Amino acid sequence: MTNIARTAFALLLLATPALAQAPQGGDSAGSSSTIAPVPVTGEQVYVQVCQGCHMADAKGGVGAGHIPALAKNPKLEEPGYPIGMIVQGRGAMPPLTDLLSPAQIAAVVTYVRTHFGNNYKTAVKEADVKAMLGQ
Amino acid sequence: MDTPGTTRRQLLTAIGMMGGTAALYQAMTTMGHASETQYKGSPDLTGARAGASVLVLGAGLAGMVAAYELNKAGYKVRILEYQNRAGGRNWSLYGGDTYTELGGATQHVQFDQGHYLNPGPWRIPYHHRTLLHYCKAFGVALEPFIQFNHNAYVHNANAFGGKPVHYREAAADFEGNVAELLGKAIDQKALDAELTADDKDKLKEALRGWGMLDKDMKYKSNLLSSEHRGYDRPPGGGVNGEPIPSAVFDFKDVVASQVWKNMAFFMNHEMQTTMFQPVGGMGMIGKAFWKNVAPMITLNAKVTKIMQDKTGVTVTYNDTGSGAMTEAKADFCVCAIPLGVLNQIENNLSGAKKSAIAAVPYGNQVKIGLQMARRFWETDDFIYGGHSFTSQDIALVSYPNYHLFEDGPGVLLGAFANGPGAFRLAGMTPEQRIQAALDQGSVFHPGTYRKEFQNGASVAWSRVPWTMGCCARWNEEVRKTHYQTLVALEDRIVLAGEHASYVGCWMEGALLSSLDAITRLHKRALEA
Numbered sequence: 001m002t003n004i005a006r007t008a009f010a011l012l013l014l015a016t017p018a019l020a021q022a023p024q025g026g027d028s029a030g031s032s033s034t035i036a037p038v039p040v041t042g043e044q045v046y047v048q049v050c051q052g053c054h055m056a057d058a059k060g061g062v063g064a065g066h067i068p069a070l071a072k073n074p075k076l077e078e079p080g081y082p083i084g085m086i087v088q089g090r091g092a093m094p095p096l097t098d099l100l101s102p103a104q105i106a107a108v109v110t111y112v113r114t115h116f117g118n119n120y121k122t123a124v125k126e127a128d129v130k131a132m133l134g135q
Numbered sequence: 136m137d138t139p140g141t142t143r144r145q146l147l148t149a150i151g152m153m154g155g156t157a158a159l160y161q162a163m164t165t166m167g168h169a170s171e172t173q174y175k176g177s178p179d180l181t182g183a184r185a186g187a188s189v190l191v192l193g194a195g196l197a198g199m200v201a202a203y204e205l206n207k208a209g210y211k212v213r214i215l216e217y218q219n220r221a222g223g224r225n226w227s228l229y230g231g232d233t234y235t236e237l238g239g240a241t242q243h244v245q246f247d248q249g250h251y252l253n254p255g256p257w258r259i260p261y262h263h264r265t266l267l268h269y270c271k272a273f274g275v276a277l278e279p280f281i282q283f284n285h286n287a288y289v290h291n292a293n294a295f296g297g298k299p300v301h302y303r304e305a306a307a308d309f310e311g312n313v314a315e316l317l318g319k320a321i322d323q324k325a326l327d328a329e330l331t332a333d334d335k336d337k338l339k340e341a342l343r344g345w346g347m348l349d350k351d352m353k354y355k356s357n358l359l360s361s362e363h364r365g366y367d368r369p370p371g372g373g374v375n376g377e378p379i380p381s382a383v384f385d386f387k388d389v390v391a392s393q394v395w396k397n398m399a400f401f402m403n404h405e406m407q408t409t410m411f412q413p414v415g416g417m418g419m420i421g422k423a424f425w426k427n428v429a430p431m432i433t434l435n436a437k438v439t440k441i442m443q444d445k446t447g448v449t450v451t452y453n454d455t456g457s458g459a460m461t462e463a464k465a466d467f468c469v470c471a472i473p474l475g476v477l478n479q480i481e482n483n484l485s486g487a488k489k490s491a492i493a494a495v496p497y498g499n500q501v502k503i504g505l506q507m508a509r510r511f512w513e514t515d516d517f518i519y520g521g522h523s524f525t526s527q528d529i530a531l532v533s534y535p536n537y538h539l540f541e542d543g544p545g546v547l548l549g550a551f552a553n554g555p556g557a558f559r560l561a562g563m564t565p566e567q568r569i570q571a572a573l574d575q576g577s578v579f580h581p582g583t584y585r586k587e588f589q590n591g592a593s594v595a596w597s598r599v600p601w602t603m604g605c606c607a608r609w610n611e612e613v614r615k616t617h618y619q620t621l622v623a624l625e626d627r628i629v630l631a632g633e634h635a636s637y638v639g640c641w642m643e644g645a646l647l648s649s650l651d652a653i654t655r656l657h658k659r660a661l662e663a
Contacts (some may be wrong), residue, residue, distance in 0.1 A: 026498070026606060026640025027256065029522075029530035029551040030400030032393030035292040036528060036555065052499060052561030053597045061237030063600025064217040064437060065476035092475025092604040094496030099555055 042111025045104050049096065050112070058116035065092075071116035079124045082109045083132050102129035171262035171404075173647060178654045180208035187211065187660055190450055190465035192441070194432050195223020197631040197645040198471035199424040200269065201653045202431050205469075208657070213463060214428065215436040215452055217601050221428075222421020224255035224602065225642060228504065228592050229416070236598040242565050245506070245590040249538065250546040251416040252504030254594035255605070256642050257548070258282065259411040262404070263643035265650065266420070270413070273423035280410040281536045283401055284521020288579050291526045294392035295384070299523065299579050304384065305394035307347070307363035311354035312386045314346020322352070356382045397524050405641070412536060420642070436461075438472065441482040443627045466663070467656055468628045471649065473497070473602045477630075488625055491617035495634060497604020499597040501560040503529070503550035503572045507587040510538075510545040511580060527575040528556030544589060549576050561595035568593040607634035622648070629656050 039045045047056075050070070054060055058071040075081050086105050089095040100108070103126045113120040189205050191198045194216035206212045214221075228234060230246040246252070258280045259266060270277055285306075290299035320326055321335050330338065343352060347359045354360060361367075361380040368379035400406055413419035425432070433452075439460070440451035448468040453460050470477065478493045512518040512534050520536040529550035538545060549572035552560050560568050569591040577584040596605035609618070622635045631649040638644030 025405075025638070026608075027258070027405070028400075028553060029524070030397055030406065031524040031530040032289075032291050032396050032526045034528060034530070034554060034556045035526040036559070047562055048555070049558045049562075052558040052595065053603075055238045056562070059238075061239075061598065061600070063237055063603070064472075065479040065603050067237060067603060089496050091478040091493050092473075092497040094499075094608065099558075 039104065040107070042107035042109075043115075045100065045108035046111055049099065050108065053093070058112065070112050071118070073118065076113050076118050077120055079109060079113065079120070079122070079128065080132065082112060083124065083129055087129070087132055097133070102126045102133065102135070105129045172264040174264040174268065174650075176268075178204055178650045178657075180204060180653065180657045182661060183209035183657065184660065184663075185209070187467070187663075188213070188465040189467045189469060189656070190215065190448055190463055191431075191469045191471065192438055192450065193217075193223065193471035193473075193632070194221035194425070194428075194434075195471055195632070195645065196225055196266075196421065196424060196642050197633070197649040198223070198469065199421075199428050200646050201469045201471065201631060201649045202428045203424065204650070205653055205657075206428070206431065210660075211465075212428075212431050213465065214432045215438055215450065215463065216432055216434050217437050217455070219434050221425040221432055221434070222418055224606070225417055225421035225424075226255050227251040227253050227416030227418030228594070234592070234594065235600070236565075236595065237600050237603070238598060240565050242592050244592045246504065246546055246592070247506065247544050249415075250506060250535075250544065251418075252502065252546060252548070252592050252594070253412075253417040254502050254596075256417050257412065259642070260405050260407065261409045261411070263638075263641065265646040266643050267411075269424070269646070270420060273420075273427060275419050275423045276414040277411040278414050279536065280412040281520025281534075282406065282408050282410045282522075284518060284534070286516075287518050287521040287534070288523035288525075289392055289394050289397060290524065290578050291392040293526070294388045297578075299525075300384070300392070301365065302394070302397060302524075304364040304381070305389055305392050306398055307360065308354075308384045308386065308389045309394050309398065311346040311348065311360055311363070311383065312389065314342040314348055315352060315354040318342050318348065318352040354383065356380055393526070414537070433463075438480055441468065441470065441480060441484075441628070443468070443483065443625075448627050466627065467660060469631050469649070469652060469656065470628060471631045471645075473604065473632065474607060474634050475603045476601070484625055484628065487620050488623075491621035492630075494613050494617045495607045495609055495621075497596075497602070498553065498606050498608050498640065499557045499561060499595070500605040501550055501552040501557040501568070501593065501595045502548065503560070503568055503591060503593040504546050505549040505569070505572060505576070505591040506544050506546045506589045507584075508544055508589050509587055510541065510543075511583040511587055512545075512547075513540065515583065516580070523579045525575065525578060527578070528552050528559050529572055529575045530556060532576045532579055547576070549573070549591065550593070557595070557597075560593070561597045565593050568595070606640035607632075609639055622652070624652075624655050624659055627659075629653075 039048045053067050054070050060067040060069040086096050106124045106126045106129050109124045188211040191202045191214040194214050202212045202214050228244045229251050232244040235241040285303040287302055288299035289302050289305050347363050348354050358380050365381055366378045367381045370378040435455045436452040437455050438452045442449045447464055447466050450463045474492050474495050475497050518534050520534050522531045522533045524531050530552050533548035535545050573585050629652040631652040633639050633644035636644035636648040
């Protein structure tokens with residue numbers, strides 16, 4: 001057994017507290033954690049996260065229920081509203097704080113507030129998001 | 136069948152005859168059997184009042200089992216369903232099917248006849264007794280679902296230079312190295328506080344046998360370890376019959392591959408073998424339920440309002456074909472609408488109930504089916520069913536469990552994504568998803584994956600028009616605050632579905648939830 005192996009084993013043991021968390025249950029792939037480049041800009045975060053529900057044109061969709069449009073949405077004028085949605089979730093939308101850092105949230109809120117027919121030019125800062133998270 | 140088994144069965148039969156089903160169940164549990172399910176057989180709904188009516192909202196499994204059992208008990212039942220089909224998330228896509236997701240992208244599925252994609256549920260644990268009961272009752276043919284395949288692959292971008300390895304090799308090396316390390320810990324007296332000398336001897340023997348260690352307690356490249364991880368030249372006949380061992384991997388890579396996650400996954404109670412699937416696609420179950428409740432269903436009915444008062448329940452719905460708004464009335468209501476949708480429907484439920492409905496987010500899984508011209512995973516790689524795991528967005532490639540050994544095409548599951556990977560795939564057009572799945576799946580089958588591809592289909596659950604998500608994702612905190620409120624009967628209305636269970640995201644949860652809900656509703660109806 002090499003020193004590297006010993007270190008690897010020690011790291012593995014360090015990782016166990018995460019395993020102790022209650023599992024969510026349900027069917028899942030059973031794969032290792034996803035490894036992919038982390039989105040940085042507001043546009044990257046939008047495309048890689050928000051677009052999955054709110055659509056590439058941010059117009060949402062209507063079926064048995066509806067996914068709200070972010071395009072031309074006057075509720076975005078108050079930045080606390082979109083930040084709150086991302087931090088807390090609503091209905092089927094999950095809170096995204098496990099997935100996105102305060103910096104990423106600030107970037108994507110700024111992006112959405114200045115695109116898709118929205119014109120709220122004041123940039124949202126990482127500190128604004130942290131404040132809402134009580135950090 | 137061995138004799139003790141027969142004796143036990145005879146005893147149980149006798150108890151059953153003397154004390155009825157409840158006594159039998161109690162006895163079985165005491166003897167260590169039947170503790171793997173909360174299913175207790177058909178619900179007791181005797182004594183229903185003549186003419187009492189129930190409106191069921193949603194023709195998924197929860198709604199349909201409620202309708203089936205309540206109707207059988209004598210209730211007048213009607214089901215309202217948003218889609219033009221019953222079955223809900225129990226669903227298979229076949230060649231000739233058309234699917235339009237939220238946002239408007241439409242896919243025309245082109246799989247060959249007899250092949251399919253199961254966008255939602257796709258495997259059934261042997262202990263999901265409720266679901267298996269109704270499959271049997273409704274004549275749904277089941278076949279084994281090949282869950283565990285040692286010869287499929289494990290791929291992690293941070294291990295083995297990004298090259299996939301066989302599950303068998305990585306798992307064997309993980310266990311072998313852990314066994315060796317634990318043996319060392321024993322020899323270095325690190326476990327003296329926990330173990331007696333006798334314990335230590337017994338554990339070392341176990342570690343040697345389990346981890347394929349040599350007499351010096353080392354895990355090495357030799358015929359011992361090769362018995363688990365495979366050979367460079369497998370045992371054969373005649374002159375060159377002698378096997379040549381394979382070389383064990385660097386343990387650093389083995390740990391980095393996170394193969395332990397796959398190993399732990401297979402140990403989950405719900406992932407343990409034996410697993411099953413319906414012959415011809417998971418949607419066969421929904422179709423069988425549908426057949427049994429068809430006269431009660433109104434399709435294309437979009438519920439817009441749910442109100443109850445002292446006299447009954449009134450549900451307003453919009454006929455999505457004609458646009459006509461209609462009211463349906465009944466004494467009681469079983470609401471099996473997914474929470475994300477229900478949260479947006481006007482109702483006069485209590486504030487606490489509304490908060491509970493709004494509190495549970497839904498999963499965003501993405502599934503992609505890829506039809507390949509030939510079954511190269513079988514002919515070239517000797518993979519028959521099972522899953523190859525990856526750290527890429529697709530999460531896995533799963534190989535079909537049907538039409539094995541045929542020359543013709545096969546439909547792979549080219550993605551079962553969740554979390555960030557699923558968001559990325561969901562955000563793409565259906566065409567882009569197929570391309571991403573081909574790129575990523577090629578890591579396992581580089582020469583053939585793209586070459587043999589014929590057509591594909593994808594379902595991103597965050598864009599499914601009738602659920603806006605895959606299934607309820609509870610966490611312990613939300614459970615503590617809202618679960619009992621969510622499942623509680625509120626005067627004349629009760630909720631049912633996988634979201635109202637502790638077997639979330641499984642068909643079994645939908646059924647168990649619904650049977651419990653209608654049992655309580657029936658009790659309430661008798662009190663009315």
